[in-house]
Amino acid sequence: MVRLEELNDDVNENNVKKTSGSQPEDGDLEDLYDRAVARGGFSDKSFEEALSDLSKTPLFMTSLDDAGNEDNVVLEALKALQYEGTRSEAAQNFKEQGNECVQERKWSDAKEFYTKGIAVLTNKVDEVKWDKPEDPVEEDKRSTLLLEQLHSNRARCNLELKNYRSTTLDCSSVLKINPHNVKAHYRSASALFALDKVYEALDVCYRGLKLDQDNQVMKVLLEKIQKRSRVKEEQDRKRKDELDRKRREKLTLVAAIRARNITVRFSRKGAPEMADAELRLVPDPLSPESTLEFPTMFLYPTHNQSDFIKAFSEKDAIYQHLSYMLPLPWDAKGEYKVSTVECYMDTISGGMVKLGKKVSLLEILSNDKVEVLDGMVRIYVVPPGGQWLQEVKRKRNK
Known part of the structure; x- marks a missing residue:
């Protein structure tokens, strides 16, 4: 596994040795361009065309106006990075920043960091050149684990933000990677319960408890869902009885009208609004x-x-x-x-x-x-x- 070393907090741009003194002005850039042309670096492109090409590279981007919506998340993520590395290293960085926000209960900020981490691992952008991992097999394993953790963490943020449908989608992504993730079962059941999808919540909760029978938090949630389920079953029973009663009343009314030889016809406009007045x-x-x-x-x-x-x-x-x-x-x-x-x-x-x-x-x-x-x-x-x-x-x- 690749080992990451963090820079000390006191490291900044002033500590980095510069190779050519101060930052060149625009005129200096043109001089550098002329030298590059002389060496064949930019072929026959003008200075403005060369700058335009550079501006389309993620690390030099100044605007995202022309980028596709699907790639914007990745490009925004890259702009936030302050170092080069593999995909998993970049995703790990976003995960850690998200975790720091979670500790401060900054759920929206944490969600954004986790979203960027997921985008780094799942989106493919030709302009992005990640470092080649030392061990590709280990890199794939680490990326898969990170993707599971990022979706799981974002599910928690969405749950706290009451984005219940998004919570279930994140949990679904987690369970596709790892069907034995108990947290994903708990968060998915909580979101479904909040949406009053009681029977779906019960199913997910039971599955979670099969994986961890001693999970007390899951047991408390299950008790709440079961209580709501009993109320909902009673409501459904009353609703069914009411519908059945109305159906029998209608059949009885039709039979009574026919027995009396009365002709009743309904036009395309249908019966007018008469409040509770009816035949x-x-x-x-x-x-x-x-x-x-x-x-x-x-x-x-x-x-x-x-x-x-x-x-x-x-x-x-x-x-x-x-x-x-x-x-x-x-x-x-x-x-x-x-x-x-x-x-x-x-x-x-x-x-x-x-x-x-x-x-x-x-x-x-x-x-x-x-x-x-x-x-x-x-x-x-x-x-x-x-x-x-x-x-x-x-x-x-x-």
């Missing part, structure tokens, strides 16, 4: 012998007015509802009286049928001529005389 059986929605109730709209077409009845029982007659709605507050002429108004419904064939005000709603709806459209009964109420009906017939014939 239903009362008092027991699971008994076809219960009474049908219909949401009903009383329309006054000659005055563009309407009244809505939430529950019109099949046993009720029209006059029973007109008796408490009339007289109407906007009927200045007193045209709408229970004894004189006329009531109509649309027929299935497209015509109109006059309704008896003392006939039950069930008798009206079961005569094969009318239908209940989109779950609502519509009754037209007009003053006597027949003028409105004649106008409707004229318009329809036209």
